[in-house]
Structure formats: C-alpha cells, structure tokens
Amino acid sequence: MSSHAASALLGQLGEPAGSPRQRAALDYLEREQLANGSWFGRWGVNYIYGTWSALCALNAAGVGPAATSVAKAADWLVAIQNPDGGWG
Numbered sequence: 601m602s603s604h605a606a607s608a609l610l611g612q613l614g615e616p617a618g619s620p621r622q623r624a625a626l627d628y629l630e631r632e633q634l635a636n637g638s639w640f641g642r643w644g645v646n647y648i649y650g651t652w653s654a655l656c657a658l659n660a661a662g663v664g665p666a667a668t669s670v671a672k673a674a675d676w677l678v679a680i681q682n683p684d685g686g687w688g
Contacts, residue, residue: 617662626661629654630669637672648687651677 615622633639633654634647641650651673658670665671681687 622661629657633669637676
C-alpha cells in the first residue's frame with residue numbers, strides 16, 4: 601500500500617472511521633514511519649514527498665496535529681528546512 605492508496609481509502613472514498621480497513625491503513629502508515637519522523641516516498645522517491653503523502657493520508661482520516669506521528673513528521677520537516685524557507 602502507498603500513502604496515496606491509504607489517503608484514498610481513509611478519506612476520499614468515504615471509508616467509515618474506525619473500520620477494520622481504516623485501522624489497517626493507519627497501522628501501515630505507523631509501521632512505515634521512520635524513527636526520524638519521515639516516510640520514504642515510493643512514487644517520488646524522496647522523503648519529503650513520502651512524508652507529505654503520508655501526512656495527507658493521515659489528515660484525510662481525521663488524524664490531527666497532536667498525534668505523535670504527525671508531530672514527529674512536522675518536527676522532521678522543520679529540522680530539514682533550508683534557511684531560505686524551502687526544502688529543495
């Protein structure tokens with residue numbers, strides 16, 4: 601499963617909150633998150649892309665900014681941000 605598939609399942613296709621499929625998708629995202637807070641981007645083949653995709657999926661599922669996985673990802677993104685404000 602990719603973050604894009606999880607995003608579609610979790611929010612865009614109307615999967616009921618708390619369903620077994622939603623729980624499986626959220627568990628997958630949790631397992632795939634790296635210790636530093638990022639996710640590998642399988643389609644974009646970089647960590648910023650993967651993290652963005654996973655955060656979109658979590659948002660679609662209603663996972664808020666206080667969740668550990670989201671907070672870790674945000675901290676990682678801030679830590680790698682360039683002085684000019686970008687990430688490229």
